[in-house]
Amino acid sequence: MPKSKRLMELMMTVNRKRRFKVQELADEFGVSKRTILRDLQELGELGVPLYSEVGPHGGYQVVRERVLPPIAFTEEEAVAMFFAVHALRHYGSLPFQAESASALNKFYLHMPGDVRDRIDGMKHRVDFVTPARSGDAPCLSALLDAAVRQQVLSIVYMSGGKEKRDRRIQPVGIYANNGLWYCKAYCFLREGFRVFRCDRIREAVPDPAGTQPRDLGNAALGRPQVAEPIAPVRLRAVLTRAGVRRCEAELWLAPMLDAREDGSGAIDRDIPSSDLPFYADFFAGLGREAAVEAPEALREAIRGKLADLLERYK
Template structure:
């Protein structure tokens, strides 16, 4: 067999090992249309190139590509290449500090080696897409890595946090990071307050992952908890409004970081939304264009009545 054919087969083997966590020798041989012995030789070729291919003997054993000292070439099919290029384009204007420049460098490398037919498809997607909402608060990429590792390894994190009470040192047991698209949040157990808390990453300083490991405890759903925190806790007023529409319809109109939608009965749902100003809350509910009933607070009914009179006067019908 020629050197070119062997090289092509070894690259195909590397691509297969990247596709899923583990393969048996028989599965790899069937995919490559070679013998088990050829698979073993190709595995040794990959190891000689510095790629750690682990082998496990016995029932359920097989080959697995491990983490090495360098990143192996990522062999992408057409759909993966297009998805990666589009994602890098989006990341170039994202909310992670420094990621924009790195994403552009990676995109340039990918574009250089991408086949002409795929490059044309990616550029067609780019040309047909615009970003309506600008990026939110930038977060340092190293902070994300530190918190992600702390969540994974179950170690406590210490940082200074600028909250309502001023800047104070906090020690937490992190569970999960949640992003709304414009802001990043950490859900964690606050050791000093002995309760669950939500922390905005852009308000953290001097973040340090300690060596103190903690035992995972039962916790609320991180996404639901963060949504409840960001839509209710920070505001002076918390409104509950019964809306005559399916929950999915209202969720399409109200972003998750703005309001929370609860199921109700008979084609209605309950919108929970916070705000500092009752007039603003009344206007936001009215702009949904749906039949609504204010459940609480009572002051919101008065604000809605005042808004109705103003609109009637504006229309010349008051």
């Protein structure tokens, strides 16, 4: 086997094994231990993070994250990958902030000069506009990791200008919309699914009380909520075509929407009575694009908000 091919396969092998002994690799590749030791030294010089342990049970181990083997990209693929990462630059917070910046820098620096020139020219001709938002979302990585591991978190959440501590949630996932990050999660306080603004989550740690996680294997960001709301009230509203488009842009609301062939739509679902202030804010903002028919408590809350707004402009 040519040395270059052996090094490539060796890199993939140590990434897969993570922990190994030299003799194991020598037997697997059919070479001497001395050859494997030289190859491992070369991999270390190439950036594969290895360290050795002495003793009868020692060996080699890959530390930190695994290093992927070289991947050949076409020019078009490389440009597409560059701009896929470049598109995220408007977000003040990212789950992999440092890693995305590092990946973008590697793509750019290792491209031929003419490809870099092409990218430099395109930077000022194409953009993925996202509203700039003040504040950061420091817990994105913790929320994403908890969603993957199906862990319960204890969070500190800012709501209405007040800090709410020890709220237990089990994240389903995170998503970005209109410059903000959101986390869909099961809330143990409300006993149902809720959507949290990530920039309002100031702390997120594994629940010290050891709350048993729920089985959320069938839950996903775009799927309807699967838990019954507490103290439900029936929400009925009709929407214009513009109202439907605005509701479709809200991931938490889209599953509740019944769109019609002419583009208009309606909502006829149970919602938690505790969420009426939130829905009042939302539907008041839709203006003439929505008409809430029920419940009366929601209609009254909307009238109150509109009266306060009218008073301000007298």
